Amino acid sequence: MIKILRYFLRRIAVLFITVAIAVYLTIVIANAGGYIDKLIETEIRMNVAMSIKENPTLQGYTEEQKLKLMESIVKTQLKTKGLDKPFLIRSIYHLKNALTLDLGTAMWMTSDSGSMKVKNIILERLPLTILLFTTATVLIFFINLTLGLKLSQKYGSFLDKLIVYLSPLSVIPGWFYGIFLLLIFYSWLHILPHGGFMDFPPPPTLFEKILSVIRHMILPLLAWLISSIFVGTYSERNFFLIYSTEDYVEVARAKGLPPKDVERKYILRPALPPIITSFALSVISSWMGAIITERIFSWPGLGMVLSQAIGMFDAPVIIGVTVIYAYLLAGTVLLLDFIYAIIDPRVRI
Amino acid sequence: MNEELSIYSLKGIFKEILRYKIGVFSLIIFAFFIVLIIYTIIAIPYDKTISLWNDSQAWLKYPRNAIPVWWGFFTGKNLPKNINLSNKGSLNLISQNPKKIELIYSFNYNYDDFPTEFNIFFKSQYKNEPPILRIFWEKPNKDKIFLLEHQLRSEESTLYLGNETSIEDKLIEYLKSKLEYYPPYSVTVVRGLFVDTSGNLNIEKGEYKLHIEVELKDKDDTITAEPIIYGKVHGIAGTDHLRRPLELALLWGTPIDLSFGLGAAISITLLHLILATISGWFGGKVDSLIQRLTEIYMVLPFLPLMIMISLFYKLTIWKLLFVLIFLSLFGSGVKTQRALVLQVKTLPYIEAAKAYGASNWRIVFLYIIPKILPPVIPNLIISIPAYVFLEAILSIFGVLDPTQPTWGRIIEDAFQNGALYKGYYYWVLEPSFLLILTAVSFALLGFVIDRIVNPRLKEI
Numbered sequence: 001m002i003k004i005l006r007y008f009l010r011r012i013a014v015l016f017i018t019v020a021i022a023v024y025l026t027i028v029i030a031n032a033g034g035y036i037d038k039l040i041e042t043e044i045r046m047n048v049a050m051s052i053k054e055n056p057t058l059q060g061y062t063e064e065q066k067l068k069l070m071e072s073i074v075k076t077q078l079k080t081k082g083l084d085k086p087f088l089i090r091s092i093y094h095l096k097n098a099l100t101l102d103l104g105t106a107m108w109m110t111s112d113s114g115s116m117k118v119k120n121i122i123l124e125r126l127p128l129t130i131l132l133f134t135t136a137t138v139l140i141f142f143i144n145l146t147l148g149l150k151l152s153q154k155y156g157s158f159l160d161k162l163i164v165y166l167s168p169l170s171v172i173p174g175w176f177y178g179i180f181l182l183l184i185f186y187s188w189l190h191i192l193p194h195g196g197f198m199d200f201p202p203p204p205t206l207f208e209k210i211l212s213v214i215r216h217m218i219l220p221l222l223a224w225l226i227s228s229i230f231v232g233t234y235s236e237r238n239f240f241l242i243y244s245t246e247d248y249v250e251v252a253r254a255k256g257l258p259p260k261d262v263e264r265k266y267i268l269r270p271a272l273p274p275i276i277t278s279f280a281l282s283v284i285s286s287w288m289g290a291i292i293t294e295r296i297f298s299w300p301g302l303g304m305v306l307s308q309a310i311g312m313f314d315a316p317v318i319i320g321v322t323v324i325y326a327y328l329l330a331g332t333v334l335l336l337d338f339i340y341a342i343i344d345p346r347v348r349i
Numbered sequence: 350m351n352e353e354l355s356i357y358s359l360k361g362i363f364k365e366i367l368r369y370k371i372g373v374f375s376l377i378i379f380a381f382f383i384v385l386i387i388y389t390i391i392a393i394p395y396d397k398t399i400s401l402w403n404d405s406q407a408w409l410k411y412p413r414n415a416i417p418v419w420w421g422f423f424t425g426k427n428l429p430k431n432i433n434l435s436n437k438g439s440l441n442l443i444s445q446n447p448k449k450i451e452l453i454y455s456f457n458y459n460y461d462d463f464p465t466e467f468n469i470f471f472k473s474q475y476k477n478e479p480p481i482l483r484i485f486w487e488k489p490n491k492d493k494i495f496l497l498e499h500q501l502r503s504e505e506s507t508l509y510l511g512n513e514t515s516i517e518d519k520l521i522e523y524l525k526s527k528l529e530y531y532p533p534y535s536v537t538v539v540r541g542l543f544v545d546t547s548g549n550l551n552i553e554k555g556e557y558k559l560h561i562e563v564e565l566k567d568k569d570d571t572i573t574a575e576p577i578i579y580g581k582v583h584g585i586a587g588t589d590h591l592r593r594p595l596e597l598a599l600l601w602g603t604p605i606d607l608s609f610g611l612g613a614a615i616s617i618t619l620l621h622l623i624l625a626t627i628s629g630w631f632g633g634k635v636d637s638l639i640q641r642l643t644e645i646y647m648v649l650p651f652l653p654l655m656i657m658i659s660l661f662y663k664l665t666i667w668k669l670l671f672v673l674i675f676l677s678l679f680g681s682g683v684k685t686q687r688a689l690v691l692q693v694k695t696l697p698y699i700e701a702a703k704a705y706g707a708s709n710w711r712i713v714f715l716y717i718i719p720k721i722l723p724p725v726i727p728n729l730i731i732s733i734p735a736y737v738f739l740e741a742i743l744s745i746f747g748v749l750d751p752t753q754p755t756w757g758r759i760i761e762d763a764f765q766n767g768a769l770y771k772g773y774y775y776w777v778l779e780p781s782f783l784l785i786l787t788a789v790s791f792a793l794l795g796f797v798i799d800r801i802v803n804p805r806l807k808e809i
Contacts, residue, residue: 018644022645030657171734291652292745306746307746310747326649
């Protein structure tokens with residue numbers, strides 16, 4: 001138990017350093033054009049200008065004097081925030097802010113509750129992204145697993161051959177299938193909604209609300225499923241086939257164990273670790289697909305925030321989303337590590 | 350295990366591909382793309398395409414959102430094409446003083462659907478006052494309807510008949526007199542001009558005539574008119590919301606998208622190969638540095654970073670290619686290929702090379718990389734579509750250079766203008782079809798090569 005704990009603490013530490021480096025890279029890239037600095041400076045300037053304008057004791061000042069006063073206040077504020085320092089030191093300051101999710105204020109966007117804080121805008125949408133992504137991931141994993149196992153048993157059958165021949169179709173990403181699903185189920189058949197996550201206005205009862213969300217989730221989930229099912233089942237079938245030719249499986253069969261037991265205990269168990277590994281890689285890369293899928297189905301998650309921020313050129317939000325994605329990716333890696341450690345005891349040693 | 354690391358050379362692989370049906374099929378598609386690219390580059394020069402594509406004035410005489418001609422066949426209707434009347438006209442002199450002329454355009458309209466717009470482009474030269482026009486419309490049943498009187502506003506001016514409500518009133522008046530009741534459908538100008546007098550929304554087929562009486566204020570004044578009846582079908586690819594023919598972007602999208610995908614896939618795979626070989630061959634600190642870097646790259650939010658960079662720095666697609674390569678430098682390919690390197694490292698011929706004193710770099714570049722190149726090629730080919738789709742993703746997020754005509758750009762335009770809601774399916778399906786064709790052909794080729802270089806797959 002302590003071993004597992006120690007293993008995970010080490011993994012968390014390593015991943016945190018990794019996230020820090022990734023976020024630092026984001027900051028350096030964003031700031032190579034002076035973006036973050038300029039944003040912060042304009043924010044300070046705006047606040048100072050407002051406070052000077054509203055300050056009644058400064059009524060007698062001329063415009064020139066006010067401007068001078070403003071400049072000096074801005075300068076001291078920049079100094080207190082450490083923005084007069086060289087970039088290397090400033091970037092550390094930005095890094096600290098980003099890592100603690102102190103992501104600043106949005107330029108134009110507001111969260112649904114009216115807050116201008118980037119943190120609120122993002123965190124408000126995060127659950128929806130996680131809902132869609134997790135459902136899709138879990139669904140795909142289990143469908144691929146059962147189908148792959150079925151196929152490996154009926155190796156050489158028509159369905160098996162069909163899947164093998166259709167596997168090249170998986171190079172087409174999920175969001176792209178999404179366009180066609182929209183064409184068929186929304187534009188042509190009019191039976192499913194075109195996007196969003198709930199009917200508007202929202203239905204009165206909780207049950208109907210859940211039903212409405214499920215209706216909106218069908219198409220994005222289906223799109224992802226179509227794109228991953230062929231190659232997913234194909235590769236899992238291969239893993240199962242490799243393991244089902246092992247001698248101990250033959251022995252188990254010869255002993256007369258029921259086929260279900262052979263399947264579960266003698267083929268599935270040893271095949272799981274490599275399956276999880278290849279699955280982990282695909283999950284990590286599918287975060288990228290999640291962003292664009294949300295855009296296609298106007299699913300109001302992080303991908304939509306990003307796309308709205310692009311439309312409004314809201315730089316702090318874009319940077320914030322990037323930082324959050326770094327955290328999400330690291331979280332995914334950690335979670336997969338955890339699952340892997342449960343399934344494969346060798347990792348823990 | 351060792352002989353599985355490919356006994357084939359690149360040339361041998363090519364010969365093997367021809368033995369597979371799907372291999373030949375994918376090669377045929379590539380041949381098609383190559384022909385398309387060569388045609389595009391020769392027939393419509395790049396600079397001209399770009400300037401035309403971004404010139405909103407260049408396409409005024411094209412219909413808006415017209416579907417492709419061949420697509421029209423599936424509707425089972427004979428849909429109207431653009432009718433340009435300028436060469437179907439004749440000129441009558443009515444009187445010399447004041448100078449009055451009559452332009453008469455006659456044409457047959459046998460389509461099953463109404464046109465979309467009706468504009469007349471005038472060009473005139475006048476001394477003091479612009480000419481005054483009186484426009485009449487003659488139906489196949491010889492009824493002549495007065496449409497409107499209009500004075501030109503400038504030397505070059507366009508009359509948008511569809512926007513003139515007075516014409517609408519005149520046409521309703523005409524229909525009411527014919528039907529003896531108010532027409533049961535909403536009458537727009539183009540409907541009123543072409544509808545028959547049965548009371549239903551049917552086209553009256555036959556010969557129509559457009560009369561334009563022009564009163565020129567000075568005897569030296571001149572006028573030419575170009576009446577255009579806009580259709581619902583156009584060209585082989587249709588037009589978009591800005592009346593631009595889509596084939597222009599579809600054709601130029603091919604070389605742009607494919608070179609983006611090929612460039613990205615080849616350079617990224619080769620760099621992965623080199624890094625993996627260095628990592629596997631040298632081992633020690635270099636190895637662990639490269640391995641740690643791949644772990645960092647794993648949590649690098651690749652797509653948001655790409656979007657951020659191309660949005661903040663307004664990069665062209667080619668500069669973005671370098672960003673893409675940089676952001677994929679330590680991708681997961683390094684890890685899988687390093688495993689191959691570790692296998693090759695123990696082979697006798699490497700031992701021999703070491704024994705006669707070959708340098709490290711010689712072994713890396715001349716002995717190891719060529720050896721592990723063939724098993725990597727299938728992955729290279731299968732990864733090409735991913736980068737072509739990446740172009741589309743970036744276009745859909747609207748962060749790519751909007752002046753470049755690419756497949757992704759067309760999809761983005763279609764999405765932005767509600768193609769899915771308004772039923773302009775061709776607009777989405779055409780670029781999608783090309784994308785799918787690209788993706789599937791590369792995938793098939795990759796699978797075939799995978800079977801050739803990894804013979805173990807054949808057994809399963």
